[in-house]
Amino acid sequence: MAHLLRETKPRQKLAAVAKPILAGIASSVLFTVFTSASALAAPTILIAQNYPLLAEGSTGSSVSQLQATLKLLGFYPGEINGSYTAATQDAVAQFQSAAGISADGITGPSTWAKLLPAPGDVATIPASQVPIDPEPVTAQAPEDVSGPPILRPDIEGPAVSQLQRELTTLGYYQGAVDGKYEKFTQEAVRAFQSDRGLVVDAIVGPSTWDALTQALGS
Numbered sequence: 001m002a003h004l005l006r007e008t009k010p011r012q013k014l015a016a017v018a019k020p021i022l023a024g025i026a027s028s029v030l031f032t033v034f035t036s037a038s039a040l041a042a043p044t045i046l047i048a049q050n051y052p053l054l055a056e057g058s059t060g061s062s063v064s065q066l067q068a069t070l071k072l073l074g075f076y077p078g079e080i081n082g083s084y085t086a087a088t089q090d091a092v093a094q095f096q097s098a099a100g101i102s103a104d105g106i107t108g109p110s111t112w113a114k115l116l117p118a119p120g121d122v123a124t125i126p127a128s129q130v131p132i133d134p135e136p137v138t139a140q141a142p143e144d145v146s147g148p149p150i151l152r153p154d155i156e157g158p159a160v161s162q163l164q165r166e167l168t169t170l171g172y173y174q175g176a177v178d179g180k181y182e183k184f185t186q187e188a189v190r191a192f193q194s195d196r197g198l199v200v201d202a203i204v205g206p207s208t209w210d211a212l213t214q215a216l217g218s
Helices: 002-041 061-073 086-099 109-115 158-169 183-195 206-216
Strands: none
Touching: 061 086, 061 109, 061 158, 061 206, 086 109, 109 158, 158 183, 158 206, 183 206
């Protein structure tokens, strides 16, 4: 009996030591699993770097979006035709110069970041350098799979700010340009979609972006 008791005590000590170690390992595994799951479930935040690199010769609705933005800012007087011509390149270079970045006429991440600043950013172009009285838009943008991102309610980012600016120009939105796709922006999108005969779902996809570009050019 004494022999059995002597064998039992070391086992009890080993169990007492191993128990917290195993519990710690289990906690670490669970933490890793839940952290990974949370990361996978986290909503995607749109940033300017998601836009494609554009240069002379590029085509598509991303170019049309660029041209429409430059026209709203007063730098581009030409047609919104989805073609990155010399006139578009000159407008980009003028904007880049006014924004204080390399004026190479190529629209990359730094240029998109200036065109579509994050919510809360202050203006980076002095008012004295912004052209006055831009000519009205006259052409409709073609559709392309490389176009602007799809926006859904409650998302945030610079693309939402651009959407808000365009809706403000068209008279559908009177709120703050804050990059937040919340109630008033959703209502403005629904009103615009209804007026243009689109599906009224507050989701800004290719058809809504194209309709916005067309409306800005009318």
